[in-house]
Amino acid sequence: MPVRGIELFPVALALIVALGCESSKVQGPAPVPQVEPAPVAPAPPFAFKNYRLGMTMKEFNALRPKVTFTGGTKDSPSRFVKETIAGISSDMYCSFDDFGDGFQLAFFSFSPKKDDFTAIAEALVTKFGRPTRMDKVSKSNAMGAKFHGTEMEWENGTSRIVAEELGAKIDESRIIFLYRDPQGRKTREVIAKEKRSANDV
Numbered sequence: 001m002p003v004r005g006i007e008l009f010p011v012a013l014a015l016i017v018a019l020g021c022e023s024s025k026v027q028g029p030a031p032v033p034q035v036e037p038a039p040v041a042p043a044p045p046f047a048f049k050n051y052r053l054g055m056t057m058k059e060f061n062a063l064r065p066k067v068t069f070t071g072g073t074k075d076s077p078s079r080f081v082k083e084t085i086a087g088i089s090s091d092m093y094c095s096f097d098d099f100g101d102g103f104q105l106a107f108f109s110f111s112p113k114k115d116d117f118t119a120i121a122e123a124l125v126t127k128f129g130r131p132t133r134m135d136k137v138s139k140s141n142a143m144g145a146k147f148h149g150t151e152m153e154w155e156n157g158t159s160r161i162v163a164e165e166l167g168a169k170i171d172e173s174r175i176i177f178l179y180r181d182p183q184g185r186k187t188r189e190v191i192a193k194e195k196r197s198a199n200d201v
Contacts, residue, residue, distance in 0.1 A: 042157055042158050043156040043157050043158055044158065045156075045158045045159035045179055045180075046128065046154065046156065046159040046160075046161055046177055048085070048108070048177060049083075050063055051063070051094075051105065051108060051177075052105070053105055053106070053108075053158075053159045053177055053178070053179035054104050054105060054106075054158075054159075054179050055104065055105045056102055056103065056104055056105075057077075057096050057102070057103040057104070057105070058102075060079070060094070060096075060105055064079070064081050067079045067080060067081050068080045068081060068082060068091075072095060072096075075097075075098065076095055076096065076097055076106075077095075077096050077103065078093065078094060078095045078096070079093075079094045079096075080092070080093055080094070081094065083110070085110050085112065085120055085123070085175060086116075086119050086120045086122075086123035086124075088112050088113075088116045088119065088120060090110040090111060090112040091110070091111060092108055092109070092110055093107075093108060093109050093110075093111075094107070094108040095107040095108070097179075099181045104179065105179065106178070106179040107176070107177065107178055107179065108176075108177050109174060109175060109176040109177065110174070110175040111167055111168070111169075111172050111173070111174055112172070112173050112175070113171060113172065113173070114149075114165065114166070114167070114170070114171050114172055114173050116173070117149075117150075117163075117165045117173040120163070120173070120175060121150070121152060121163055121165075124152070124154075124161065124163055124175075128154050128161065129154075131152040131153055131154050131163075132153055132154055132155045133151075133152070133153040133155075134150065134151070134152045134153075135150070135151045136148065136149075136150060136151075137149055137150070137151045137164075137165075137166065139166045139170075141170060147166055147170060149164070149165030149166040149173075150163075150165045151163070151164050151165065151166075157180070158179070158180050159177065159178060159179050159180055160176075160177075160178040160180065161175070161176065161177055161178075162174075162175075162176045162178070163175050163176075164176075
């Protein structure tokens with residue numbers, strides 16, 4: 001004679017499984033709401049001594065009221081000043097661009113002697129950390145002679161530093177600080193060039 005409890009066991013098991021499935025449907029984890037990530041503020045532009053990429057021309061003139069040369073164009077004026085980088089004397093070329101709200105320091109560079117490049121590169125690494133890019137490059141002169149050097153770059157989204165062991169002249173290096181407008185606006189000079197190109201068509 002079959003035992004009544006054993007006969008009922010499959011039915012009870014099926015009922016438990018069904019209830020468990022229903023329970024899992026009801027008690028499942030609630031959907032995670034999608035939250036937009038908070039906007040990340042752009043990094044401040046690179047600065048050298050008291051020269052800050054993006055500073056206004058008024059700020060620059062207050063910092064360096066005397067310059068050795070004034071040039072450039074009305075849309076991109078420039079200044080030459082005497083400076084030192086890593087304690088080494090060098091001419092400093094500064095260029096200003098107008099992004100829509102007045103002239104800002106968009107570019108400045110140094111042209112030290114090539115023999116001083118290693119000391120300057122070490123000072124840049126100490127101040128700005130490891131470069132984001134470092135390459136070995138080669139250049140040739142008019143006589144076909146090849147020269148080899150190092151090129152380093154720092155990038156932070158709003159500005160860039162490029163250190164070239166081989167500059168415009170064989171015995172010179174070049175250190176460049178470049179500004180990038182955080183809003184991606186075109187400069188007055190670029191807009192003027194685009195207008196001239198459109199008129200030429």
